[in-house]
Amino acid sequence: MVKTHKIPVSVLVVIYASDQQVLLLERADHPGYWQSVTGSCDPGENLRQTAVREVREETGLDAEKYTLTDWNLQFEFEIFEEWRHRYAPGVTRNTEHVFGLELPQPFPVTLEPREHLNFQWLPCGEAEKKVFSWTNAAALEKLPGIVKVV
Structure with a gap:
């Protein structure tokens, strides 16, 4: 089997309900690390296709x-040192593109157990404080200006 390296272009998908509750997922490889949906582009995929695939997975x-x-x-x-082995030698930086997925209300989700242990819906401000990634926190900071509470 030929080892393929991850492409250093990814998506971050903030999944939120119209009341600005945000879905967070707990990483399986780092219990206690919470995040929105993330994932790298596959070869030949555009950013939107990556976002749709990652949300589904x-x-x-x-x-x-x-x-x-x-x-x-x-x-x-x-890129965190511990994850650089997934990329081609010498690749140390990633570009992450942010998407939002608005749901009418918080729904239960089906987790991919190899990637995530748990999920929770939190008010946006609480979610912003809970995520481990500065990019995720920065994206969540933008949410109130993107969606108005109904």
């Missing part, structure tokens, strides 16, 4: 049934 939700929006927001960050 990590939550069981069909992003195409709801409002998936490209927030036209991106972050570049240094």
Whole structure:
């Protein structure tokens, strides 16, 4: 089997309900680390396709049934040392593109157990404080300006 390296371009998908509750997932490889849906692009995929695939893989939700929006927001960050082996030699930085997926209300999700241990819905401000990634916190900070509470 040929080892393929991850592409250093990824998506972060903030899944939220119209009342601004946010879905967070607990990483299986780091219990206690909470995040939104994330994932790297596969070869030949555009960013939207990656977002739809990652949402389906990590939550069981069909992003195409709801409002998936490209927030036209991106972050570049240094890849954690422990995960660099997944990338080509010398690759140390990743560009992450932010999407939002609005659901009418919080739903239970079906987790991919190799990736996530648990999920929870939290008010946006609490979610922003709970995520481990600065890019995830920065994206959540934008949510109140993107969606108005109904």
